[in-house]
Amino acid sequence: MDSELITGVFAELCGLPAPVSAHVSSEELPELPELRVYKVTAEWSQSDLVRGSRLRFSQQWTLIADSNDPRSIRTVLPPGPCAAVSGELLSELSPIQGLRAVVREMGSHQLLEIWDCHGLRKCLNLSALKMHGRVYDDALFGCLSWSECENKLLYVAEKSKNSAGDSEEPACRKDQSVYREDWGEALSGKSVPVICVVDLQSGAARVLQGVPADVSPGQALWAPGSQSVFFVGWYHEPFRLGLKFCSNRRSALFKLDLSGHCECLSGDNVSVSCPRLSPDGSVLIYLQGKVFGPHNQCLCVQQLDLKSRKTSTLVDVVNRPQPGDFAGVYEALPSRCWSADAQRVVFSSSCRNWKDLFMVDRRSKKVTSLSDTPRVPAESYFPHPPPLPPPPHHLHQEHHREVEDSSESSKAFGSWKLVTVQRDLMVVCCSSPNTPPTLRVGFLLSEGEAVSWRTLQPPVVSFDFQWTVLDVTPPPEEDNSLYSGLDFGAVLVKPSLLHETGTPLVVFIHGGPHSQFPAEWNYTTAGLVELGFAVLMVNYRGSTGFGQDSILSLIGQIGSQDVKDVQWAVLTALQSNKTLDPERVAVIGGSHGGFLSCHLLGQYPDFYRACAARNPVINAATLLGTSDIVDWRYTSAGFQFSYDNIPTAEVLAAMLEKSPITHAAKIKAPVLLMLGGKDRRVSPHQGLELYKVLKSRGSPVRYDRALIYHWS
Known part of the structure; x- marks a missing residue:
């Protein structure tokens, strides 16, 4: 296959944009009192291979509704031109005046800018104030919150190493060579966060005092009245563990007065995240899970009545969902998820092989789906509706098309992800394996009423692929005795133009292992299918979206249950789809997906070709001392973790037994190893171990090393 063709296909697919945030505003027109105008401003992310980086741009739509029926959209006007967003780390619109706060990177400085309808109103050089270190812009700690009076802003930054009352050892301030812990993968250099408040009238900034010394604060927001703040505090004693993708870290919800008084509002030995205040300021919801064990899990939604100070469960953990039922909460809540009447919460979550949109009513605690995609039985194919002719400049014109908005195209969406809900107008990102992300809007209506969804702008292209979801039941001999009766799933994507000799199959395995391949847009999958391959994305037992029992079933069973699940899914796909070529099967995956890929090569050496x-x-035994999530290394092998664990011969032997290295001598297929030199979770030395084993036996292997390797 021509390398330029392959490069061109993936370059085109990587350049397709995806929405990352949205904001809704509304106004009434004095000259047209019968109309109400809504403005939806979305921010998108797009890869630019020329720059070798990701770009951000904004786009705005105008929606017109009747004043007598403001929840019925009459017209969606075409959007204006896209505007590049340069150097912004954080941004947030104030709810009343519509002021826009931006934390921007300018060289070595970080600036706080306030914009209004006339231009730049105020600019503060946060770095020059020397009150703190760099502002956090990550999704775990970072925040930017307006006070009710819109005269103050709240954010989180790294504590200044020279500030008074530093909780670190005094030597850390005197000797820069002393080791300073951070929060691991993707959070390098983020060690001691502090909550900061800037007064926009005086231009003064200060670090709030009173945060307990043994916690790292983040996800802060103003409490009603703006004289105190809520925040999540992650306990970092006796030492920090990696936090990214880990919802099992001991943490708590706190309330901190500006005077420095701090109190804990949640339980002690739990994990909490995503505090979200209701529009009327009466209720605070947050996610809660267990500490240690699986590092991603089914979470419950807790609600704290701020008047009575009583906490209750709004959405509980789902252990074993029935087919077609809500399967639990597995991902972060968007920053705005409340209905205007403060009685309903909207969120998106994994549900078997899909990602769906849900609403929970606080009065009944009933969870309902809001999407209009039918969750059909397995083995039902989803080709795209008849498309428009393609423009001449696209590659492989016979494979992808421009599409128009239609009721039929909406039925093909496999993934619904809530971006925001404001003024009861929901903005969601929809996609499927053959349709790149697009934005849709719809008003949250009364219980029992179906949402009328409108597409703001159809995707530029759609691809003429077929895709289906598979429900897979493991054979009786592979049933888990502790969690009997579990099944799992997969998503199969195929080119419409089939090969006469059979279509080669690429088995794509997700990492985690507690994550999911929903039926959504994935440019790696799309690129492979565009080039003529079929792709099977497997959600083995332990994946999210199948209940907590499925997640727990993998504990102590890595290297066996998950490996056999993938192989059984592949055999199921081959048996049910005779157009696939069983003699040309390859496997790809990263992290735990790479772990399973290499296991499959060694355990089924005559089955996989690459x-x-x-x-x-x-x-796993040698990874124990180098990973930022050492707790998972114990848990995955079936052992309890505690901070004072010291590896024993029994633990190391069990980890070695469950590792691909024990089957490496049997590998026959060519292997490409892509190793990130700065990966904190899986050291590049892991791949090198396999590289040396294969080289010593004359097996074909290539090792590509990058200091920073990006994978989406």
């Missing part, structure tokens, strides 16, 4: 593994776990 493998590409990104930062694979090869030897």
Whole structure:
């Protein structure tokens, strides 16, 4: 296959934009009192291969509704031109005046800008104030919150190493060579966060005092009255563990007065995240999970009545969902998820092989789906509706098309993700394996009323692929005795133009292992299918969206249950789809997906013809001392973790037994290893172990090393 063709296909697919945030505003027109105008401003992310970076741009739509029926959209006007967003780390619109706060990077400085309808109103050089270190812009700690009076802003930054009352050892301030812990993968250099408030009238900034010394604060927001703040505090004693993708870290919800008084509002030995205040300021909801165990899990939604100070469960953990039922909460809540009447909460979550949109009513605690995609039985194919002719400049014109908005196209969406809900107008990102992300809007209506969804702008292209979801039941001999009766799933994507000799199959395995491949847009999958391959994305037992029992079933069973699940899914796909070529099967995956890919090569050496593994776990025993999530290394092998654990011969032997390195001598297929030199979770030395084993036996292997390797 021509390398330029492959490069061109993936370059085109990587350049397709995806929405990352949205904001809704509304106004009435004095000259047209019968109309109400809504403005939806969305921010998108797009890869630019020329720059070798990701770009952000904004786009705005105008929606016109009747004043007598403001929840019925009459017209969606075409959007204006896209505007590039340069150097912004954080941004937030104030709810009343519509002021826009921006934290911007300018060289070595970080600026806080306030914009209004006339231009730049105020600019503060936060770095020059020397009150703190760099502002946090990540999704775990970072925040930017307006006070009710809109004269103050709240954010989180790294504590200044020279500030008074530093909780670190005095030597840390005197000797820069002393080791300073941070929060691991993707959070390097983020060690001691502090909550900061800036007064926009005086231009003064200060670090709030009173945060307990043994916690790291983040996700802060103003409490009603703006004289105190809520925040999540992650306990960092006796030492920090990696936090990214880990919803099992001991943490708590706190309330901190501006005077410095701090109190804990949640339980002690739990994990909490995503505090969200209701529009009327009466209720605070947050996610809660267990500490340690699986690092991603089914979470419950807690609600705290701020008047009575009583906490109750709004959405509980789902252990074993029935087919077609709500399967639980597995991901973060968007920053705005409340209905205007403060009685309903909207969120998106994994549900088997899909990602769906849900609403929970606080009065009945009933969870309902809001999407209009039928969750059909497995083995039902989803080709795209008849498309328009393609423009001449696209590659492989016979494979992808421009599409128009239609009721039929909406039925093909496999993924619904809530971006925001404001003034009861929901903005969601929809996609499917053959349709790149697009924005849709719809008003939240009364219980029992179906949402009328409108597409703001159809995707530029759609692809003429077929895709289906598969429900897979493991054979009786592979049933888990502790969690009997579990099944799992997969998503199969195929080109419409089939090969006469059979379509080669690429098995794509997600990492985690407690994550999911929903039926959504994935440019790696799309690129492979565009080039003529079929792709099977497997959600083995332990994946999210199948209940907490499925997640727990994988504990102590890695390297066996998950490996056999993937192989059984592949055999199921081959048996039910005779257009696939069983003699041409390859496997790809990263992290735990790389772990499974290499296991499959060694356990089924005559079945797979090639493998590409990104930062694979090869030897769990040697990974124990280098990973930022050492707790998972114990848990995955079936052992309890505590901070004072010291590896024993029994633990190391069990980890080695469950690792691909024990089967490496049997590998026959060519292997491509892609290793990130700065990966904190899976050291590149893991891949090197396999590289050396294969080289010593004359097996075909190639090792690509990058200091920073990006994978989406």
